[in-house]
Amino acid sequence: MAPIQSEVDFDRVEALGVSKIYERHRALSNVDLRLERGKTTALLGPNGAGKTTLLWLFSTLSRPTSGEVRFGDLPLKRNKEARGKIGLLSHASLTYGDLSGLENVAFFARLYGCRFPDREAEQLLQEFGLEDAMRRPVKTYSRGMLQRLGLARAWVGRPTLLLLDEPFTGLDRASTMVVIDRIRALQRQGTMTLMVSHDLEITAELADEALVLVRGRTAGRLTGPLKPDTLRTAYREMVETLIAKRGRTE
């Protein structure tokens, strides 16, 4: 693989007492979270719980109103070195429909300072099973292909932190399994992953631990091997308990 420009690395990312307020709406309130290399952490919670808000704080594209996000020993600064080690995959592939898969990945490889962007893009697309479609415009790709392309794009900078914002939305089971396999391969290479998903089965398959958020507050943490049934029961209890508790105090 061609060398990628990289000056900064970190073995953990931490959110320390972070809160986020949008105008008068408190989206997050005093949340702590620690991510470690090779581990996948899931953010769970009902709609409006603050999951995506917390994910964006880790992406450096949003800053906390109070509290701190640290990359290793570095405080959160939107410096280009830390940014370059973060990969993002959301329900959108974050690619240009009029360009081919190859052109898209090569474009991002150039921005990451890759010396041989076209060769690098070709290798990545082969790795992610898109070798037959790499010269076709992205607008002709199926949903599953788009997500694999999104992963290839996110992997260009060899991220230390991979952020997944509901990447399985709209995918059928077969495509979901392909994307899960790719994410697992990245986990084995030591990437730390933070994922937002409403699907508890996928969460149980991928995540090592989960943080449950309700209305911007931490409702609980789940660790150890996660199984769909126990995860579902524990999640429901945490959400109901916090909602009932807040209902009593309001």
Place this chain on the structure above:
Amino acid sequence: MSVRQEIAGFVSILRDSWIVAKKDLRVELRSKEILLTTAYFGFLVVLVFSFSFFYGDAPLHAVAAGILWVAVAFAGTLGLGRVFEREREGDCIRALLLTPIARPALFLGKALGVFVFMLVVEAVVVPALFFFFNLAITAERAGMLALVLLLGTIGYSVIGTLLASMLLRAQTKDVLLTIVLYPFILPLLILGVKATAALFDLTGELGVFSECVRLLVAFDVVFLVASLWTFEPILVD
């Protein structure tokens, strides 16, 4: 930071902005939607106005300068909205913002793309203007006209790019862009019109032209510096 590092940083910004601009141009060459619609619109503006302003049997030369800048400004607004809509469509702007390139490189790349699109529009509008208004110009004044258009287009691209990126997440961005853009570019349009009118008046002095060009340069420099400075805070929550 050593001088060598500063030079390397500057070269890297230029290289990255060219990569971003080249991507925008490549996307446009595939779809051709911005160039075709804006050039067509600019041409129609000139055509319609050429039939609206007559002095006796001939089109009125005195209004030609104003029509040129109206056509360029309106066509530019159409293109600006679309350039940023592409970044919004696939949420590509987030992927761009996560790359390790310096924010000024991203800004300059987008502004360069808009600048090239506008030059293409001007390449259609200016000959149409000369044709429909029966204008004549000397070679020397044609070069001066190119200079005024260049300076005006730089200013327009810089301010337009900044404001369009500011409105990237706004729901009614197309309407808002028009509302916020024109107060900012009004001085630029006035200077452009006055300088162009001085050039079209072949018997007139060029004192006004020189003054306008100096002010256009100052305008471009001020807004370029301000835009590079404010671009990052605009895009991060």
